[in-house]
Structures are given as structure tokens and as C-alpha cells.
Amino acid sequence: MGINIRAALFSIIYKKCLRLSSESKQGHTCGENINLMSVDVERIGLFSWYFHNIWAVPVQVVLTLLILYKSLGLASLIAFISIIILMLTNIPLGKLQEKFQEKLMDSKDRRMKVTSEALRNMRILKLQGWEMKFLDKIFEHRNFETRWLKKLLYSLSMFSFIYLSAPMFVSMVTFGFCMLMRIPLDSGKILAAFATFEIL
Incomplete structure (x- = not known):
């Protein structure tokens, strides 16, 4: 499709x-x-x-929460709350990424315009000896584009860090709550919880 x-x-x-x-x-x-x-x-x-994530993600979340509730009890609600907190921290990062992406695309458009203009009018540039002026202009636009690309990649790396550290953060919070509430933890429950945190 x-x-x-x-x-x-x-x-x-x-x-x-x-x-x-x-x-x-x-x-x-x-x-x-x-x-x-x-x-x-x-x-x-x-x-x-x-x-298909529109319908698959809610089904996955509900099923994983049921599995967690079956093995950890009330601590599954804490896991869910900590996941919602992590999702809310991603909102400002997502908006920042969107802004950087917009600026990057705008700078790409400008660079492509100058480059295609130079290629279309190559004869005139050669006759007038303006090749280096246009090359400097293209490099200037490329440097501007590179700055936005760097900012976008830095925000992407922050986004990836939060995304990849989420299971560890959620498991720390959940198991900490289990210890406070004296919920018994055996190796089977812990391994099952780790697998479901990864899915969540």
C-alpha cells in the first residue's frame, strides 16, 4: 500500500x-x-x-497492564502513572523537534533553490566569473542547514535517551513501590514484569 x-x-x-x-x-x-x-x-x-498503531497500541497497553496487575497487583498502576509521566516529558521535546525539522526543511529549500539557479545559469556564471561567489553562497546556505541538522539530531538523541531509558525508569519506580508496600517479589514475577515493561 x-x-x-x-x-x-x-x-x-x-x-x-x-x-x-x-x-x-x-x-x-x-x-x-x-x-x-x-x-x-x-x-x-x-x-x-x-x-494500525491506532487500534493496536491501546489493546497492547490494556493487555500488558492486565498482565502486570495479575503479577504485581497495585504496583501496575504506579507503572502506568510513571509511563504517562514519561510520555508527558516527550511532548515539549516533540514540539522542539517539529520546530527544528521545519527550519531544516526551509534551509534545504533555500539551498536547493540557489544550487539549481547556479546550475541553470552556468554559462552566465562562467562568463562573468561569478562561480566562487555562488559557491560561497551555496556553502553559506549549507552551513546554515548543518546548524539546524545538528540541533535536530541533538533533540533526537535526547528523545532516544528518554525512550530507551523508559523501561529501566519504570521498573525502578515499580519495584521500589513493591518494596515499600511489601509486595512479595520472586524471580518469575520480576522477569515477567521486565518483559511487559519492554512492551509498554
């Missing part, structure tokens, strides 16, 4: 680009069109992979 959607969108965007008037091309640069085809179409194609 994803491949079909991607192929259809590629052809629609390509046909639309061929029909654009000169006036429309001033508003929509070549860089924007390339980004549409390379990034946005790819993301829409990946949607079919994640579409």
Missing part, C-alpha cells in the same frame, strides 16, 4: 510540476518540489506501516 501511494504521489507531483505556469514557479521553487518528492512522499508512504 505504501509503495502504491508513493508511486501515485510521485506521478501527481511530477505532472503538476510540468503544468506550473511561470508565475507559479516564482512561488514554488525547484528545491521545494524536490523536497516534496524526496521527503514528504516518503513520510506519507511510511504512514501505512504505522496506521
